[in-house]
Amino acid sequence: MKRDIRIDALRALAILLIMFAHTRPPQWLYELRDFDVVLMTFILGASYRLSTERKNKPKPYFTYLKERFVRLIIPAWTFLTLFFLALFSFTLTSGQSFPFPIKKFLPLIL
Secondary structure, X not given: OOOOHHHHHHHHHHHXXXXXXXOOOOHHHHHHOOOHHXXXXXXXXXXXXXXXXXXXXXXXXXXXXXXXXXXHHHHHXXXXXXXXXXXXXXXXXXXXXXXXXXXXXXXXXX
C-alpha cells in the first residue's frame, strides 16, 4: 500500500500550526488555528487505522503503541541526552556557563 500524501500533508499542517501557536501570535491569528491539536489527534487515529489495514491481521493497539514508542520516543530521548551531555561538557571545558538552569530540566529527566 502506498503512502497517502493527504495524511502526510494534514500531519505537516497540524505540526506547523502547533509550532505556530507557541510563537505567541496575535490573538486573532491564534484563534484561527484552534483546530490544530484536534487535527493531530484525528490524523493519529487515521494513521493507526491505515497501518492496521495494511496487514491481514490487525495489530492490538498496545502492541502498536509499543512499536511507536520504541521507534519514536527512545531515539528522541537518546538524542536529547547526548545533546545535553555534549553541551554540558562543552560549557565545562570552555569555562562558559550552562545556558539552561539545571533545576528546570533535571526533574523532567528523573
